[in-house]
Amino acid sequence: xxxxxxxxxxxxxxxxxxxxxxxxxxxxxxxxxxxxxxxxxxxxxxxxxxxxxxxxxxxxxxxxxxxxxxxxxxxxxxxxxxxxxxxxxxxxxxxxxxxxxxxxxxxxxxxxxxxxxxxxxxxxxxxxxxxxxxxxxxxxxxxxxxxxxxxxxxxxxxxxxxxxxxxxxxxxxxxxxxxxxxxxxxxxxxxxxxxxxxxxxxxxxxxxxxxxxxxxxxxxxxxxxxxxxxxxxxxxxxxxxxxxxxx
Amino acid sequence: xxxxxxxxxxxxxxxxxxxxxxxxxxxxxxxxxxxxxxxxxxxxxxxxxxxxxxxxxxxxxxxxxxxxxxxxxxxxxxxxxxxxxxxxxxxxxxxxxxxxxxxxxx
Numbered sequence: 001x002x003x004x005x006x007x008x009x010x011x012x013x014x015x016x017x018x019x020x021x022x023x024x025x026x027x028x029x030x031x032x033x034x035x036x037x038x039x040x041x042x043x044x045x046x047x048x049x050x051x052x053x054x055x056x057x058x059x060x061x062x063x064x065x066x067x068x069x070x071x072x073x074x075x076x077x078x079x080x081x082x083x084x085x086x087x088x089x090x091x092x093x094x095x096x097x098x099x100x101x102x103x104x105x106x107x108x109x110x111x112x113x114x115x116x117x118x119x120x121x122x123x124x125x126x127x128x129x130x131x132x133x134x135x136x137x138x139x140x141x142x143x144x145x146x147x148x149x150x151x152x153x154x155x156x157x158x159x160x161x162x163x164x165x166x167x168x169x170x171x172x173x174x175x176x177x178x179x180x181x182x183x184x185x186x187x188x189x190x191x192x193x194x195x196x197x198x199x200x201x202x203x204x205x206x207x208x209x210x211x212x213x214x215x216x217x218x219x220x221x222x223x224x225x226x227x228x229x230x231x232x233x234x235x236x237x238x239x240x241x242x243x244x245x246x247x
Numbered sequence: 248x249x250x251x252x253x254x255x256x257x258x259x260x261x262x263x264x265x266x267x268x269x270x271x272x273x274x275x276x277x278x279x280x281x282x283x284x285x286x287x288x289x290x291x292x293x294x295x296x297x298x299x300x301x302x303x304x305x306x307x308x309x310x311x312x313x314x315x316x317x318x319x320x321x322x323x324x325x326x327x328x329x330x331x332x333x334x335x336x337x338x339x340x341x342x343x344x345x346x347x348x349x350x351x352x353x
Contacts, residue, residue, distance in 0.1 A: 221292040239317040
């Protein structure tokens with residue numbers, strides 16, 4: 001006989017000698033379900049399956065040939081199958097609803113964060129707005145992520161979104177824009193990282209520095225007798241410069 | 248420190264080498280007898296009477312002694328925080344002096 005799996009609706013061919021009520025496993029979705037009565041085969045949808053289960057009960061009660069023991073067994077299974085299907089359907093609805101809800105929530109958060117981001121950057125840096133428009137699209141690529149996470153349910157949605165904000169917050173944004181929301185700090189990362197770089201260079205002209213391999217900064221001062229002289233007076237000679245004190 | 252510096256200065260007398268100090272003592276007048284006593288013949292910049300003077304600030308020196316070996320082109324080639332052994336200084340100085348002599352011949 002042909003049966004539709006109550007879980008995935010796959011049409012299945014069962015051996016005809018299988019007793020009604022015997023548990024079989026769907027090869028596609030691995031769902032365990034009871035073999036229905038021969039009359040109620042070819043179930044095509046879940047509501048239909050539910051109806052057929054009820055019909056089974058009626059048939060069973062009418063069927064006098066079947067042993068009582070089996071009838072009882074069948075009734076237990078059919079009644080237990082009904083809530084199982086209901087719970088399954090409800091769970092599916094719950095998952096889909098939660099996923100959609102989560103998706104909407106994330107999307108709204110996303111747009112909110114980008115809005116805050118663009119508005120917070122505008123007062124800080126009015127001129128390089130074309131540059132700043134580049135970082136704002138970057139938060140949008142994460143949008144596919146929440147959608148990809150939907151099947152996992154709502155439990156996974158908050159954690160992936162919360163962590164990205166704190167690393168940016170205290171590290172880069174805290175001294176600069178404390179009042180804005182942590183999500184709005186993201187686009188401020190480029191100006192923050194850019195700023196410290198030129199500062200060390202500004203100490204000395206190009207090629208001059210305190211590291212080995214750099215030109216020694218010029219010293220123009222006076223000696224212990226008050227005579228003026230410069231470090232560059234000794235260019236062409238190897239200079240051992242000794243920072244010392246007689247203490 | 249002083250004995251090695253004295254001998255280094257003496258050894259490198261006719262070479263393209265000079266030992267320069269940056270002195271951070273408080274009192275120049277109190278220092279002069281020390282220069283005589285220790286036979287410190289080499290020249291020193293006066294760091295304004297403080298370890299936090301302008302030259303040590305410029306070179307971000309926060310430990311004494313700090314030694315820098317600068318080649319004939321003015322490039323910092325070695326840097327020592329704390330006094331290294333005399334041999335270490337001698338070898339580095341000889342290497343750079345050779346370079347400077349070769350540079351002068353070109």
